[in-house]
Amino acid sequence: xxxxxxxxxxxxxxxxxxxxxxxxxxxxxxxxxxxxxxxxxxxxxxxxxxxxxxxxxxxxxxxxxxxxxxxxxxxxxxxxxxxxxxxxxxxxxxxxxxxxxxxxxxxxxxxxxxxxxxxxxxxxxxxxxxxxxxxxxxxxxxxxxxxxxxxxxxxxxxxxxxxxxxxxxxxxxxxxxxxxxxxxxxxxxxxxxxxxxxxxxxxxxxxxxxxxxxxxxxxxxxxxxxxxxxxxxxxxxxxxxxxxxxxxxxxxxxxxxxxxxxxxxxxxxxxxxxxxxxxxxxxxxxxxxxxxxxxxxxxxxxxxxxxxxxxxxxxxxxxxxxx
Amino acid sequence: xxxxxxxxxxxxxxxxxxxxxxxxxxxxxxxxxxxxxxxxxxxxxxxxxxxxxxxxxxxxxxxxxxxxxxxxxxxxxxxxxxxxxxxxxxxxxxxxxxxxxxxxxxxxxxxxxxxxxxxxxxxxxxxxxxxxxxxxxxxxxxxxxxxxxxxxxxxxxxxxxxxxxxxxxxxxxxxxxxxxxxxxxxxxxxxxxxxxxxxxxxxxxxxxxxxxxxxxxxxxxxxxxxxxxxxxxxxxxxxxxxxxxxxxxxxxxxxxxxxxxxxxxxxxxxxxxxxxxxxxxxxxxxxxxxxxx
Numbered sequence: 001x002x003x004x005x006x007x008x009x010x011x012x013x014x015x016x017x018x019x020x021x022x023x024x025x026x027x028x029x030x031x032x033x034x035x036x037x038x039x040x041x042x043x044x045x046x047x048x049x050x051x052x053x054x055x056x057x058x059x060x061x062x063x064x065x066x067x068x069x070x071x072x073x074x075x076x077x078x079x080x081x082x083x084x085x086x087x088x089x090x091x092x093x094x095x096x097x098x099x100x101x102x103x104x105x106x107x108x109x110x111x112x113x114x115x116x117x118x119x120x121x122x123x124x125x126x127x128x129x130x131x132x133x134x135x136x137x138x139x140x141x142x143x144x145x146x147x148x149x150x151x152x153x154x155x156x157x158x159x160x161x162x163x164x165x166x167x168x169x170x171x172x173x174x175x176x177x178x179x180x181x182x183x184x185x186x187x188x189x190x191x192x193x194x195x196x197x198x199x200x201x202x203x204x205x206x207x208x209x210x211x212x213x214x215x216x217x218x219x220x221x222x223x224x225x226x227x228x229x230x231x232x233x234x235x236x237x238x239x240x241x242x243x244x245x246x247x248x249x250x251x252x253x254x255x256x257x258x259x260x261x262x263x264x265x266x267x268x269x270x271x272x273x274x275x276x277x278x279x280x281x282x283x284x285x286x287x288x289x290x291x292x293x294x295x296x297x298x299x300x301x302x303x304x305x306x307x308x309x310x311x312x313x314x315x316x317x318x319x320x321x322x323x
Numbered sequence: 324x325x326x327x328x329x330x331x332x333x334x335x336x337x338x339x340x341x342x343x344x345x346x347x348x349x350x351x352x353x354x355x356x357x358x359x360x361x362x363x364x365x366x367x368x369x370x371x372x373x374x375x376x377x378x379x380x381x382x383x384x385x386x387x388x389x390x391x392x393x394x395x396x397x398x399x400x401x402x403x404x405x406x407x408x409x410x411x412x413x414x415x416x417x418x419x420x421x422x423x424x425x426x427x428x429x430x431x432x433x434x435x436x437x438x439x440x441x442x443x444x445x446x447x448x449x450x451x452x453x454x455x456x457x458x459x460x461x462x463x464x465x466x467x468x469x470x471x472x473x474x475x476x477x478x479x480x481x482x483x484x485x486x487x488x489x490x491x492x493x494x495x496x497x498x499x500x501x502x503x504x505x506x507x508x509x510x511x512x513x514x515x516x517x518x519x520x521x522x523x524x525x526x527x528x529x530x531x532x533x534x535x536x537x538x539x540x541x542x543x544x545x546x547x548x549x550x551x552x553x554x555x556x557x558x559x560x561x562x563x564x565x566x567x568x569x570x571x572x573x574x575x576x577x578x579x580x581x582x583x584x585x586x587x588x589x590x591x592x593x594x595x596x597x598x599x600x601x602x603x604x605x606x607x608x609x610x611x612x613x614x615x616x
């Protein structure tokens with residue numbers, strides 16, 4: 001029995017230029033204490049998928065499918081019900097630590113607000129717990145930092161505060177949307193280290209949304225690769241890196257810098273517009289393996305080896321396989 | 324000791340910010356002049372009974388339309404009332420109308436503007452269009468019309484001025500809320516399960532305060548002039564209660580014999596509204612986050 005079970009999740013935005021299909025029939029599960037990496041280029045629907053689960057998208061989005069969490073369907077739950085889950089059972093960490101804290105309040109009060117609302121702690125208890133949390137995310141001298149304003153903290157520190165706020169109520173799931181993208185590399189490593197630590201110490205399941213495969217290799221147990229709103233591959237992290245099957249995944253891995261391997265490989269072409277869902281493999285126009293079949297049918301997801309799924313007519317680890 | 328002081332202000336962010344704001348303020352001489360003059364008027368208004376040499380309605384039949392003298396520094400009017408005393412007492416009506424009508428306008432406009440800007444949708448469309456319609460009428464026309472409906476008195480004039488000033492403030496509050504709802508920390512608060520009320524009060528309102536303060540200092544002088552106009556037209560303060568507008572109206576009949584009767588209250592109105600305007604300009608400069616010097 002998995003912690004979160006999403007089935008047939010589709011998200012459509014109704015814009016002035018017609019509908020945009022951001023996510024199409026996405027299904028996945030998340031187990032207790034698991035770290036799931038979600039990878040893809042910008043605009044492939046990774047953030048949208050997870051924001052839709054907690055109804056955090058603008059009203060122009062229409063969401064369908066089911067998302068079972070703790071016996072309820074998140075997508076069908078009432079607003080009040082969702083509000084009790086947001087931040088309490090499922091918490092979000094956003095990409096922008098510089099702007100995600102309210103500049104008008106001390107960081108301690110902002111974390112305390114979450115504690116007092118969800119756990120009904122007293123002011124003093126909330127403060128004590130806030131200091132503990134700041135210590136947990138390894139902010140030095142938390143007794144002092146608790147009374148500081150966001151502008152007095154560095155970007156890495158603010159991201160730690162955001163994580164502390166997300167962890168405040170000991171959520172079952174922590175969804176981190178590009179938590180390290182806005183930070184410089186040394187700070188990134190620290191944050192990832194913290195994520196690992198959190199999973200081990202608190203047993204929180206973590207969804208790590210990123211476009212950085214290095215980040216995924218570092219902390220994830222399982223990886224979900226998305227392309228143009230669809231899941232194209234899913235595998236345990238070692239299998240994915242050892243034997244990538246989808247040509248898009250192969251391309252992504254080719255774009256990761258490695259010492260001594262010469263010029264980086266790029267994936268030719270661009271992410272397609274999502275105005276209409278192609279009746280074909282969405283990656284076909286950019287794919288060296290694409291053939292008649294790829295252009296005329298949507299590939300089904302197949303289990304190519306245990307727990308390794310791929311949606312491709314010509315799977316295989318090498319770029320040349322069926323070229 | 325000096326070292327301890329320095330480190331304590333370094334640690335206390337509020338003290339540091341206050342010091343920064345004070346430094347920026349002190350670098351603007353016009354703003355300081357505005358503050359000093361505005362405070363002078365406020366003090367005069369509050370302590371008029373103590374400061375004023377005579378009662379506002381005390382008549383001196385030995386000195387009708389008198390020129391300035393040792394007894395009457397600014398002379399007397401046609402009934403022998405001391406002009407200086409009347410101006411000091413008259414500050415009360417002006418400051419009262421200016422401050423309370425602005426507070427009323429804020430109390431009405433800010434919730435409406437925030438709700439329109441934060442929720443968008445049809446409620447925003449209705450509020451924004453109504454505001455546009457009201458803004459199409461000049462402020463004073465609205466105020467005069469409302470005051471005429473409500474009946475002449477200082478309270479009603481204040482209410483009329485407050486309601487007349489509200490549309491412009493609704494627009495400002497709505498614009499701020501529109502921008503703030505897109506802020507990452509507002510989105511983060513939603514993701515943390517904050518209720519709408521909490522988001523509006525804790526995250527949206529505090530971050531628009533500096534803009535509102537500046538708007539208030541702009542609205543006050545407009546209301547002060549508005550009060551004078553309403554009183555001049557007989558829609559505001561009723562004689563014998565002194566008000567600069569009433570004094571101007573009374574002075575009309577004696578304009579050729581004693582033009583000073585119109586000049587003094589005119590100067591008072593001019594100085595008072597100018598001082599609040601200068602103060603507002605200064606506050607806008609120092610509170611605007613884009614000017615970080």
